[in-house]
Amino acid sequence: MLNESELARRRVLMGRGVQPWVTESHMFGAAGDRSWSLISGSATPDLNLVLVHDDDPELLTEPLAEVARRGCPSLLMLAGPGKALAGKLPAAHAAVGEMPIMSADLATVPRQHDARVRRATAADIETVTDLLATAYGFDRAIAALAAAPLATASSGGMSIYLLEDEGQAVSTVTVCRTEDVASVWCMGTPERFGRRGYGRALLAAVLQIAYDDGATLGLLGATPAGLPLYEATGWHTEETWDLYTDAVSEQFTH
Numbered sequence: 001m002l003n004e005s006e007l008a009r010r011r012v013l014m015g016r017g018v019q020p021w022v023t024e025s026h027m028f029g030a031a032g033d034r035s036w037s038l039i040s041g042s043a044t045p046d047l048n049l050v051l052v053h054d055d056d057p058e059l060l061t062e063p064l065a066e067v068a069r070r071g072c073p074s075l076l077m078l079a080g081p082g083k084a085l086a087g088k089l090p091a092a093h094a095a096v097g098e099m100p101i102m103s104a105d106l107a108t109v110p111r112q113h114d115a116r117v118r119r120a121t122a123a124d125i126e127t128v129t130d131l132l133a134t135a136y137g138f139d140r141a142i143a144a145l146a147a148a149p150l151a152t153a154s155s156g157g158m159s160i161y162l163l164e165d166e167g168q169a170v171s172t173v174t175v176c177r178t179e180d181v182a183s184v185w186c187m188g189t190p191e192r193f194g195r196r197g198y199g200r201a202l203l204a205a206v207l208q209i210a211y212d213d214g215a216t217l218g219l220l221g222a223t224p225a226g227l228p229l230y231e232a233t234g235w236h237t238e239e240t241w242d243l244y245t246d247a248v249s250e251q252f253t254h
Helices: 004-017 057-070 080-088 122-136 140-151 198-212 227-232
Strands: 028-031 035-039 048-052 075-078 094-105 117-119 158-165 168-178 181-188 217-221 236-245
Touching: 004 028, 004 035, 004 080, 004 168, 004 181, 004 217, 004 236, 028 057, 035 057, 048 057, 048 080, 057 080, 075 080, 080 236, 094 227, 117 198, 122 140, 122 158, 122 168, 122 181, 140 158, 158 198, 168 198, 181 198, 198 227
Parallel strands: 048 075, 181 217
Antiparallel strands: 028 035, 035 048, 075 236, 094 217, 094 236, 117 158, 158 168, 168 181
16 A cells, blocks of 8 residues: 555646646646646536645635636545545535546556557647547537647647547547656546447557556546546556535546
């Protein structure tokens, strides 16, 4: 079992990894040693994320103020000692369960180069947006926020990938590299392309790319839809984050 110090390190690296999603001046991002935030101002809580993993209630002050300033819904996540803050959350935020935080030793999980997989570019923004909107049920304008880093001159350690079969993009995933960690986000395969092994193949390919680049550890937060794939490919739950939202999300509901 991992100790709290290592779990905290991993949470911090995941938070640092998502900061390239702050692509517009009206957005807010912060990544500290005890909490991190990614607030896009979107109409879904799924893209307004706050994680607190320390029991200091002051850590809620700034992100909640930023959420209030934008008048947007949010997904508040409590981990480790931060779970003690459940009683300090706004009354509008209801518990919607737990998210498994999973890890994988990249030396041992399935990895494989795949000629169908490539890194997306600015020319692929519409394609990635379409895949995410369909896979997650997002409004297209919201899905576009997840693809927006493709349009920036530098996306830091964030890379968005596509798997194409017979010239058609069928699956996408985002990988954020920070230190030795490759964290996996926004894995999406529309239902019409499901049950053909695309998600499994894409995951194996991007982990191979990360491993070749020196990453040793994979991290992700598993949604109910993605959990079976991750469990089947050697990922293990290291902890859970408690989830609270003040609106119905596409992934977590009251």
